[in-house]
Amino acid sequence: MNDDKLKTALGRLPREVQPGRDLWPGxxxxxKRHGAAARPAWGYGLAASLLVAVAAGGLWAGFHIQQRSGxxxxxxxxxxxxxxxxxxxxxxxxxxxxxxxxxxxxxxTRAVILKNLRIIEGxxxxxxxxxxxxxxxxxxxxxxxxxxxxxxxxxxxxxQAQAKTxxxxxx
Amino acid sequence: MQTALAMxxxxxxxxxxxxxxxxxxxxxxxxxxxxxxxxxRHVGRVHAVCLRLAGNKTLAEECTQDAFIKxxxxxxxxxxxxxxxxxxxxxxxNAVLERHRTQLRQxxxxxxxxxxxxxxxxxxxxxxxxxxxxxxxxxxLPPAARMVFVLFDVEGHxxxxxxxxxxxxxxxxxxxxxxxxxILRARLDA
Amino acid sequence: MKRLSIIIAYVLLSLTAxxxxxxxxxxxxxxxxxHDKPAAxxxxxxxxxxxxxxDDRSSESRSINESRQVKADAEVRIDxxxxxxxxxxxxxxxxxxxxxxxxxxxxxxxxxxxTSLDIKVVLPHHSHxxxxxxxxxxxxxxxxxxxxxxVSTVSADVEAAGLTGQVQFGTVSGNATVNSSxxxxxxxxxxxxxxxxxxxxGAGIDVNSVSGTMRVSDVDGSVDAENVSGDTxxxxxxLANLKLSATSGNLTFEGVPLKGGNYDINNVSGDVxxxxxxxxxARFDVSSFSGDIDNSFGPKPTRxxxxxxxxxxxFTSGNxxxxxxxxxxxxxxHLQN
Numbered sequence: 001m002n003d004d005k006l007k008t009a010l011g012r013l014p015r016e017v018q019p020g021r022d023l024w025p026g027x028x029x030x031x032k033r034h035g036a037a038a039r040p041a042w043g044y045g046l047a048a049s050l051l052v053a054v055a056a057g058g059l060w061a062g063f064h065i066q067q068r069s070g071x072x073x074x075x076x077x078x079x080x081x082x083x084x085x086x087x088x089x090x091x092x093x094x095x096x097x098x099x100x101x102x103x104x105x106x107x108x109t110r111a112v113i114l115k116n117l118r119i120i121e122g123x124x125x126x127x128x129x130x131x132x133x134x135x136x137x138x139x140x141x142x143x144x145x146x147x148x149x150x151x152x153x154x155x156x157x158x159x160q161a162q163a164k165t166x167x168x169x170x171x
Numbered sequence: 172m173q174t175a176l177a178m179x180x181x182x183x184x185x186x187x188x189x190x191x192x193x194x195x196x197x198x199x200x201x202x203x204x205x206x207x208x209x210x211x212r213h214v215g216r217v218h219a220v221c222l223r224l225a226g227n228k229t230l231a232e233e234c235t236q237d238a239f240i241k242x243x244x245x246x247x248x249x250x251x252x253x254x255x256x257x258x259x260x261x262x263x264x265n266a267v268l269e270r271h272r273t274q275l276r277q278x279x280x281x282x283x284x285x286x287x288x289x290x291x292x293x294x295x296x297x298x299x300x301x302x303x304x305x306x307x308x309x310x311x312l313p314p315a316a317r318m319v320f321v322l323f324d325v326e327g328h329x330x331x332x333x334x335x336x337x338x339x340x341x342x343x344x345x346x347x348x349x350x351x352x353x354i355l356r357a358r359l360d361a
Numbered sequence: 362m363k364r365l366s367i368i369i370a371y372v373l374l375s376l377t378a379x380x381x382x383x384x385x386x387x388x389x390x391x392x393x394x395x396h397d398k399p400a401a402x403x404x405x406x407x408x409x410x411x412x413x414x415x416d417d418r419s420s421e422s423r424s425i426n427e428s429r430q431v432k433a434d435a436e437v438r439i440d441x442x443x444x445x446x447x448x449x450x451x452x453x454x455x456x457x458x459x460x461x462x463x464x465x466x467x468x469x470x471x472x473x474x475x476t477s478l479d480i481k482v483v484l485p486h487h488s489h490x491x492x493x494x495x496x497x498x499x500x501x502x503x504x505x506x507x508x509x510x511x512v513s514t515v516s517a518d519v520e521a522a523g524l525t526g527q528v529q530f531g532t533v534s535g536n537a538t539v540n541s542s543x544x545x546x547x548x549x550x551x552x553x554x555x556x557x558x559x560x561x562x563g564a565g566i567d568v569n570s571v572s573g574t575m576r577v578s579d580v581d582g583s584v585d586a587e588n589v590s591g592d593t594x595x596x597x598x599x600l601a602n603l604k605l606s607a608t609s610g611n612l613t614f615e616g617v618p619l620k621g622g623n624y625d626i627n628n629v630s631g632d633v634x635x636x637x638x639x640x641x642x643a644r645f646d647v648s649s650f651s652g653d654i655d656n657s658f659g660p661k662p663t664r665x666x667x668x669x670x671x672x673x674x675x676f677t678s679g680n681x682x683x684x685x686x687x688x689x690x691x692x693x694x695h696l697q698n
Contacts, residue, residue, distance in 0.1 A: 005359045006352065009305040010324055016215025017222055019232050021440070024210055026511060027239050029529050029547045029567075031203055106534070109551055112572045116589050116608040119630045123690040127650060130671075139665045139673055143650050146627050146688055150608055154589055156204055157571055161551040165515065165533055229473045 022163055085128050092121040098155055102162035113158050120151045191255040199246040210239055213256045217263045223321045224267040226310035234270065238263035264322070268337055274314040275337050308358045312351050319344050320351035422495075425469050427458045432475050433505045434526060439512045440481040444497030446514060450506030450523035450541075456480075457503045465495040518553070525561065536573070546580075554591075563601075568593075572610075588612075592631075600624075607631045611692075618643040620682030628689040635687060636697045642679035645696070646686045648672065652693040 197205035222231035242259045470481045482498040509527040518536045527545040530537040536553045544561040548568045555575040564582035581599035594613040605626040615636040650671040654662040665671035
């Protein structure tokens with residue numbers, strides 16, 4: 001091309017152009033309509049069951065390895081209120097941080113989400129404590145998996161609400 | 172115990188900066204959240220090409236959505252040899268071209284020396300000061316010329332590739348490109 | 362002494378560098394500003410200034426009456442921040458928008474063509490807060506009954522009736538209500554309530570809220586309902602599949618489990634009530650970590666594990682055509698007639 005203006009203008013064209021509105025809700029709705037509604041549950045189920053199995057297995061192995069040093073028993077004996085499991089505490093902090101960062105949400109909404117997040121986290125500790133003593137129990141593992149799913153859904157709903165409110169705020 | 176905990180932390184922590192391949196793999200198993208992350212990463216690029224090819228915001232949004240939905244449906248065919256971004260980009264381009272199938276078929280009859288067609292080009296008669304923005308000018312090009320221009324000068328395809336994608340002959344593709352550049356130079360020089 | 366003066370010189374140098382950097386940042390940030398793109402094409406004002414006192418805008422509310430020809434199965438998207446949106450299906454291949462725009466509303470923007478129409482209430486940049494509802498728009502929209510409707514609002518309530526196509530509503534605090542025979546229904550709110558009445562046969566319904574109350578009744582097909590703290594109730598004798606989930610809200614299903622159907626109910630601290638008739642044909646798989654399970658069908662629950670208070674209950678009633686799974690963490694489960 002032997003024209004400077006056109007070439008320069010071309011060079012300045014941005015690589016990305018965001019759509020004027022968030023297209024994800026429209027897409028997501030149609031993903032489910034195409035029969036994918038069952039699939040996320042299965043994918044979640046498979047992945048989460050594997051993760052929970054790994055977690056339970058890791059805990060069981062850890063318990064047996066560390067039995068001499070008595071660390072897990074110390075953890076379990078810490079009593080209510082204090083986080084029993086440092087991993088769950090870290091996970092809780094991460095989740096709560098995500099919600100705190102959703103600054104576009106109405107304060108009342110953020111409060112509801114945090115309250116429910118803490119309900120989930122509390123239940124996770126309870127289940128984890130029970131799994132510590134009874135690690136291969138399939139019912140307990142299923143309940144823990146339910147909690148992971150529930151938490152993931154809650155965080156996703158937070159993100160969507162944040163995106164929607166944010167899109168409106170920036171008009 | 173530390174090793175067991177560390178292992179659990181890395182495997183169970185929600186993905187921070189997961190790469191496309193791993194997200195696509197999860198999406199293939201039905202994980203819409205993973206697919207949403209892929210969407211957010213690549214929508215800018217996909218929408219850009221849809222917008223420039225279609226020249227119309229509404230159609231661009233439709234095609235962007237169509238592209239991602241098609242990508243979701245074809246995930247099992249995505250082996251990961253190309254990057255996810257390139258793959259969904261290609262789906263998007265095909266989606267827009269598909270919508271313009273009729274116009275492309277009609278445009279197959281253009282020939283370089285066709286003065287009559289040059290005169291009917293919109294925009295040349297308008298106020299020269301209007302629309303110095305290249306994006307706007309591209310949007311106002313006649314459909315086939317616009318699509319060829321975007322595919323060649325913006326997206327970097329060859330005429331052979333464009334011929335394959337649009338169904339135009341190589342010579343016709345070159346003619347449309349020439350016409351597009353002429354129009355654009357006239358607009359930008361004004 | 363020499364060392365001390367070197368140290369002092371170094372400290373002074375660093376302070377100067379930091380001060381210089383800060384003043385440079387202050388300088389550049391005062392000249393950089395976000396450049397907003399002007400609003401899309403329409404008849405009214407093209408003014409893209411940020412000045413809230415611009416006198417291009419009218420100072421009172423005004424009524425609108427617009428009409429567009431569309432195909433019978435067109436996609437119609439409606440975007441309104443605040444106020445109300447009422448959608449009514451009719452037999453014409455036409456979309457008619459009437460109603461009023463609040464004083465602060467810049468314009469009603471309608472773009473698109475026969476297959477796809479975008480109706481958007483455009484507000485000036487930097488406008489927010491609608492205590493006096495000057496940014497509200499009340500829209501009544503008549504659409505072809507087979508069209509695909511998508512409404513997005515923040516606080517505006519949305520209602521729809523007389524539709525047979527597809528409906529999708531997304532709000533933050535607005536209530537979402539639909540009374541239809543649509544084949545795809547999707548409602549999502551943050552704190553607004555959701556009410557779905559009716560659907561086509563074999564429809565796909567999904568409803569989602571964080572703290573709104575959700576109620577779905579007289580539908581036929583599959584329902585996926587997710588809530589966090591709001592209560593959810595699904596009433597239907599024609600559901601092939603049901604997925605109900607909440608964190609602390611209560612979940613209620615009143616209906617009949619159909620043969621081959623899957624009914625999956627999941628709660629953390631909220632309760633689950635299953636009112637499935639006096640002799641359902643289903644296999645029940647119920648467990649709770651620390652909640653109570655009470656079953657009016659006979660079999661009593663047993664302990665899940667000797668290390669936890671949890672209870673479980675698995676039994677079959679009638680011909681076991683359907684599968685009903687209910688799990689909670691600390692919520693109670695009530696199986697009723």
